[in-house]
Amino acid sequence: MRLSTKIMAGLGVLTLAATAAGCGKPASSGDSGGSGSSSSKSISACMVLDTGGVDDHSFNQASWAGLQAASKANSSIKSSYVSSNSQNDYTPNLTTETNKGCDTVIAVGGLMSDAVKKVAKANPKQHYAEIDSSSSGSNVYGLQYNxxxxxxxxxxxxxxxxxxxxxxxxxxxxxxxxxxxxxxxxxxxxxxxxxxxxxxxxxxxxxxxxxxxxxxxxxxxxxxxxxxxxxxxxxxxxxxxxxxxxxxxxxxxxxxxxxxxxxxxxxxTDGCESASQYCKYFLSSVTKGLTKSTQEYAEAAAKGSFPSGNYVGTLKNGGTGLAPxxxxxxxxxxxxxxxxxxxxxxxxxxxxxxxxxxxxxx
The missing domain is CATH 3.40.50.2300 (Response regulator)
Incomplete structure (x- = not known):
């Protein structure tokens, strides 16, 4: 049995207990509609990427893949993203997505933590999630990975x-x-x-x-x-x-x-999937469960009440590990x-x- 089978098996059992629904206008760039069926109310989940673009072969790409997977599994989730060209774009992008009426705004990257804290404090009724940072308020869900x-x-x-x-x-x-x-x-x-x-x-x-x-x-x-x-x-x-x-x-x-x-x-990410041109040089990859945890956050939000507090990914729950x-x-x-x-x-x-x-x- 491959190492990854044991370590990554926990990905299938990650759970986010709290869930929610809302109704808002999705952002226009990077739209991804779903094909699945669900009794959930329609929600818009808008992602603000860090620098490097959506095809960075790393954390941006993996996080966006999770939101796309959520939309595919549940057609009530309308997903979109905007890219950041520099750190100066963080606050404007977060503010723009908030003002568009997104039900939740998902920030990718710990470098965005100060901007998320500032914008979330100014918009206490808006739901946010931040990848690679702890929660900075009651309306911010932190996704961290050990x-x-x-x-x-x-x-x-x-x-x-x-x-x-x-x-x-x-x-x-x-x-x-x-x-x-x-x-x-x-x-x-x-x-x-x-x-x-x-x-x-x-x-x-x-x-x-x-x-x-x-x-x-x-x-x-x-x-x-x-x-x-x-x-x-x-x-x-x-x-x-x-x-x-x-x-x-x-x-x-x-x-x-x-x-x-x-x-x-x-x-x-698994380098043989995200950077396959160099697969033959990769002994393995140290993975971060970005895709699964992002998907589960969006799916939870669409079902009931938005998750709050913090998620921490570990070896035990599949939030990190070694790829095949x-x-x-x-x-x-x-x-x-x-x-x-x-x-x-x-x-x-x-x-x-x-x-x-x-x-x-x-």
Whole structure:
């Protein structure tokens, strides 16, 4: 049985207890109507994307896929999105969607938290949801993901597959939704070293020295991603974990240019689905349950009352994990695959402790 079958099975049982209905005007860009049937009242669910576009092969794309899935499953949900070209667009976009009469406005990305808090406070009767941030008010639903858990598995996998004894990771920006992955990856390597009496090095991040990490300062600059990855390769790394959205596609280009010397682990989504051109370089992907949790939020909202408070995705509920090994299924030693399953069980039952300060607390 593949690792992902166990870890991701929880996706099918994620539940959002609270539900609601409303009636509003859908935003005009990126409209997606559904074909399913439901007795729910019609609602408009409007998404404000972060920078990088709807086809960023990462968090924007996965979040929008969840809203599209909700519309397909329930024709009463009318979904739409608007893109942000820069952080200056956050407040105007959120305000515009609110004024259009959207029943719920879903913000994608923790960088939008200040803007969501401000707009939500000014519109207390409007429902909001924010991905990668905790709730900032009674009318804001927070969707968070403890991806340090999935990152831990990715780090253990990287350490176990490295032939040079050096692996690496880098981020788009030095923010908690990014560094939580890097913390988990780093801790996973340290745990492997302790269990195996090895000394695999991690370039680009040290959880104990958070100001010294490697960051592209972008989620879209593929050239920067390629340059960072090639610099890691020159320092001996043979497995790289980019936590940088579309910038990480540059790591795919670097792996391709390496002639097979570099292996990668993708982030947020299953890279063999979202960036299939580089699938043969992906050992696996550390996933974030964006699509499923977004879909369930919208479906819950259409049925009764809008969810409030916070959702936290974990290994146990399928909110994070490892994707299938795809092309590497037969190349990753069976012993290593078994060990990763055991590590996952240890994280779930609490016998393995993750110390990342970026982990959601609620």
């Amino acid at each position: 991806t340090a858990q999935g990152g831990f598995l990715g780090g253990y996998l990287a350490a176990g597959m490295s032939k040079t004894g050096t692996v690496a990771t880098y981020g788009g920006l030095n923010i908690p939704p990014v560094t939580i992955y890097m913390d988990g990856f780093w801790e996973g390597v340290q745990y492997y070293n302790k269990q195996k009496n090895k000394s695999v090095k991690v370039l680009g991040w040290d959880e104990t020295k958070p100001k010294a990490g490697t960051f592209a300062q972008s989620f879209t600059d593929q050239n920067k991603g390629k340059a960072i990855t090639q610099a890691f390769e020159q320092q001996g790394a043979d497995v790289v974990f980019p936590v940088a959205g579309g910038t990480g596609l540059g790591s795919g280009a670097a792996a391709e240019a390496s002639g097979g010397k570099l292996m990668l682990i993708w982030v947020d 090994y795809h092309d590497w299924e037969s190349k990753i030693p069976s012993d290593l695959q078994s060990e990763i399953k055991q590590v996952a069980s240890g994280i779930e039952d609490g016998s393995i402790t993750i110390t990342s300060q970026s982990q959601p607390t609620s």
